[in-house]
Amino acid sequence: MKKYCPNCYYPLQGKSKFCAKCGQKTESGKVTMGDLLRRLWKSTFHLESKFFRTSWQLFVPGLVTSEFFRGKQARYPHPMRLFAVTMFFFLFVLNFLMKEKEEQRSGGAIRITTNDNGKIDTLAFNGDNFFNQLQHYNELDEFREDYDDLPEGWRTEEARLAFDSLLSAYAHRNIIGYENKAKADTVRRMLDTLDLNLITRQIRIASADAVRYSPEQIIQRYKISNWFDKIAVKQGIKSLKRPSELVHAYLGSLTWTLLALIAVMAGMLRLLYWKQQRFYVEHFLLVLHFHTGALLVLTASFIALRFKIINDNAVNLIALSSLIAMYFAMYHYYGQGWLMTFFKWLVYTIIYMVMFVLLFILGILLVFAIY
Known part of the structure; x- marks a missing residue:
C-alpha cells in the first residue's frame, strides 16, 4: 500500500522517514507534550543562536548582505525576521524608558x-x-x-x-x-x-x-x-486628555514607517546603481540590514543612557554616525571608487533625510486620522 505524506500528500518513497517535498517527518500525527516542548526549544534557540551569530556582523557595513548573496543564507536568520526581532527589542526599550519618565513626572502636574x-x-x-x-x-x-x-x-x-x-x-x-x-x-x-x-x-x-x-x-x-x-483639533484634545496614548500609538506605527522608508531608499539605490543591473531585492536587503544594525546600536545606546554610562550628546552622535556607516556599506557592497561612492552616498543621504521627514509626518497624520 502506497503511503503519502500527512502534511502535503506527496508520495513517500519506500521506508523514508521524511517527506522529500516538505521535509516533515512521516509520523502518525500524535504529538506528546515532550515532543511539543522539544520542538519549541529547538526552534527558539536555533533562531537565537543565529541572531547572536549575526548581530555582531551587522556592525561591519555591507558584510551580511554580501555574504547572503554569495549563497551563505542558511547561516543567517530571515532578514525580515531579524529586523522584526530587533525592532521588537528597540520598541520595548523605548517604551520602558518613556514610561519611566512619565512616572518621574507624575509627581506634579x-x-x-x-x-x-x-x-x-x-x-x-x-x-x-x-x-x-x-x-x-x-x-x-x-x-x-x-x-x-x-x-x-x-x-x-x-x-x-x-x-x-x-x-x-x-x-x-x-x-x-x-x-x-x-x-x-x-x-x-x-x-x-x-x-x-x-x-x-x-x-x-x-x-x-x-x-x-x-x-x-x-x-x-x-x-x-x-x-x-479638524483632525488637529480632535487629536490635540485627545492628546491633552491622554498624552501618552498618542505617543504609544505612533510608536506602534513606527515599524511600518521604517519599512516604507527602507522600500523607498532601496528604489533610490537601484536608480543610483542601475548600470550594475542588480535586482531590487539586493538593494532592499542592504538597506534593511543597515537599519537592523542601526536599531541594535540605538537600543544599546538607550540602555547605556539609562544607566548613565553615556549622555544625550553621545546618543545623538551615535545616531548621526550611522549615516557615515551607510557610506562604507555602499563602498564595500557595490565596489565602486571612494569618490564616486561619496557622490552617490551624498545624494542618498539628502534623499534619505527628506523622505524620513515626509514619511514621519505622514505616519503622524495617519495616527491622527485613526487614533
Missing part, C-alpha cells in the same frame, strides 16, 4: 519657574494627570462664578474665603514652585486659555471649553472648517 524679579517666567505641564488638574481648576472657578446664585443666607464672606482657601490649598499640593496666593492667581489666569497649533493656523480656546465639550463640539463652537485643522 504643573511646574513654575520664575525670573530674577520673582515673576513667572515659564509654566510647564508634567504628567498624564494635567487634564484632570485642569478639570479641578475649572470646577473651582465654576464654584466661584456660581457664588452669586447661592441662597442669600449662604453668600457669606466665610464662604468666599473657603473657596479661596480651597484653591490655594490645591495650588500648594499640585504646583511645584508655588509660594503665595498671587502666584496661584497668576497660574489660574494663564490656565484660562489653551493654544492649539493647527495645520494652517493657531487658535486659542477657553480651557473650560476643552473640559466641557467634545472635540466635535469645539470644532462647531470655534467654526473650524478646514479638514486638516
